[in-house]
Amino acid sequence: MDIKDLKPRTGAGSLRIADSDELVVMEHFGGVPAGRVRPLDHGLVIICTAGVAQFEYDGHTVQLSKNDLFLLMAHSVVEKFMSSVDFDCRELWFSRGEMWNMNMYVKNSLADLLPLKHNPKVTLSDVDAALFETYFKQLSYHIRNSSQLLYPEITHSIVGAFLLEVLSVLRRGNNMLKDNHLINNSGLHGRKLADRFVQLVEQSDGRIRRVDEFAQMLNVTPKYLSKLLMDTMHRKPSVIVAFFTLQAIENRLRYTDMTMQQIADDLHFANASFFGKYFKEHSGMTPMEYRIKYHQDEKK
Template structure:
């Protein structure tokens, strides 16, 4: 039986390997929400905040800058000191705990859902821009004043663009453009400020992370566990057993989940024909793709597409 620390480590490994495909889902959703926060005060005089500890798992991507004061925040069971010029990056699934507030501080920032990102699309070099949304990196960066002012100015621009969204003939396009500029500037700062979190992994844990990365890159072309195992210099049986130990699923199930997730996205969010989707996913023909999809979902690709619309 695993100890609590072993369970936490296994969960961390699973997230790094993306065995639940959370990062893959990042690209495949519909418009949900986008919020800009301007000078929001966390007040130590609030009786409720001084006594209450509230924990929840984030369902959004949040980026905020401390513009005044100082305090503490707990992310994934770790306390961080935050102060003026601290930039905090919170990725989906992060466990956030609001600690009892002893000092007041003010925040400005942006919060958006994964669905919003899927609706507006990824900017060019999106994977590089979002590289810092990973548990490998510290979620708190202490910016120089010049960079803080740039972030504040970009947030101010987003506030203006959000207000004009409904009345400007190109409001949506301008908002998206401003949002991408914000992301590009943040991505550039990441190279300057983000620091790798020190983590010591066993050989098995490194293997799982490598498998997860390979599967996300190659699932369209490679669907056999043996081919991944060969690349990792282990047997297919060993790879599957180790993956199952950490995720509850064997390696083939992880691969199939990626394929089905991508197929559902293409069926529901693209104009490609079913035959073109089968070709995109490297199935030998549409019939084989149909049987594969139905075996894993209980319905045909056509029925799934119709249900989506």
């Protein structure tokens, strides 16, 4: 089954600045379309306000109930969405460009979001839920009052604070940043460079796997890039490349009928044998074993 692009809807209940999709606030949202969908250009912050829902997120089952906050990352696949009749949630859609415009790098980088991909959900306390309720009310008010002086700048500032609050509660809820590895003194330039690296790896979709190629794109040496990423993300660049490469392979194994040779060719592996060895080394199973296991899970 094809994967459909998930985009912010228009019409009642959706608020934008000057009809742009860069930043969209949805006050009420009852679910996602049937089938397999993924947001290609946006990240989403979802806060459940009523009812319950269940879906698969990159192959993992997620359940949402009232006061659950969920961070949906760009390029992630959502499928098998089910919900109760009274399910409702609020959403904030933000593009990568929107994150850059808000200049959040003084305290945070998009590169910091990578560990959160494995821990995207947290249940809000009553205090945190009330806080986010206030943020949504402020955003709704300022977007609706577009005649207000400096309203775009005010809105962007509120969103910047909102997203920092989201990262804070996610990390707190998952006991992350215990040793403060991700927030450090690498500087604004370093964090921007780390984010650009993650962006290039993500955009390569598994087709570029050599760290020195990414270093060349960024006009730095592989040694400098490795040190920078260890300082800013506490991860080797090869680990990040492998993470996105594995995701690219899994998407093709699960959501397409491509043969092993076709996937190997598409992802620029030397041959199907080398492709198979790479996948087994990083996942613990052969590509065919993974595909068979996934389809068996589908039938349950």
